[in-house]
Amino acid sequence: MKEALATATVDKDWTKEKLSALIAHILATHHDYLRKQLPEIAALFQQAFDNHKDSSPCDRILFFHQSFSALAEELQAHLQKEEMILFPFIEGYERTAEQRIPLAPPPFGSVAHPIAVMESDHEEVLQVLDRMRDRSGDYTPPMHAGPLGKAVHSKLKELDADLRQHIYLENEILHPRAKQLEEANRGW
Numbered sequence: 001m002k003e004a005l006a007t008a009t010v011d012k013d014w015t016k017e018k019l020s021a022l023i024a025h026i027l028a029t030h031h032d033y034l035r036k037q038l039p040e041i042a043a044l045f046q047q048a049f050d051n052h053k054d055s056s057p058c059d060r061i062l063f064f065h066q067s068f069s070a071l072a073e074e075l076q077a078h079l080q081k082e083e084m085i086l087f088p089f090i091e092g093y094e095r096t097a098e099q100r101i102p103l104a105p106p107p108f109g110s111v112a113h114p115i116a117v118m119e120s121d122h123e124e125v126l127q128v129l130d131r132m133r134d135r136s137g138d139y140t141p142p143m144h145a146g147p148l149g150k151a152v153h154s155k156l157k158e159l160d161a162d163l164r165q166h167i168y169l170e171n172e173i174l175h176p177r178a179k180q181l182e183e184a185n186r187g188w
Contacts, residue, residue, distance in 0.1 A: 030166035
């Protein structure tokens with residue numbers, strides 16, 4: 001999976017920040033972005049379908065629309081799992097660790113369990129992104145694309161970059177540090 005995240009860039013050394021600060025950054029930067037962009041991209045696809053209502057949409061539009069729709073649905077559920085379960089738990093671990101108070105065992109046994117679910121979701125997201133990226137030649141619109149087609153490709157490329165950075169921050173920084181924190185907390 002690290003190869004799939006090779007294009008991710010990070011604007012700050014999040015390994016040195018509090019986990020709660022990293023979570024706040026993920027929420028404000030990536031979750032808010034998705035909540036805004038997913039409906040906007042869906043609206044662009046609806047316009048593309050409306051433009052083709054007198055003829056059948058081309059295979060390319062159908063492929064991207066189906067891929068994007070599945071991705072958007074998965075992401076909606078994924079964000080909720082992070083925001084309602086994983087992130088609050090990690091923040092609670094961090095607070096109790098700062099106070100050197102042992103945290104009661106989580107109902108899911110270990111933070112590694114919901115992390116494994118999140119990382120499995122991430123792998124599925126990356127597979128969809130890779131298929132869309134490959135099929136489009138890195139989101140290059142076809143020569144005959146009009147402004148709408150160009151806008152869809154541009155938005156998908158932007159979404160791809162954001163999701164890769166988002167997943168990198170979680171898989172490579174947040175999750176390993178949360179597991180380390182849990183392990184250290186067990187010794188108190």
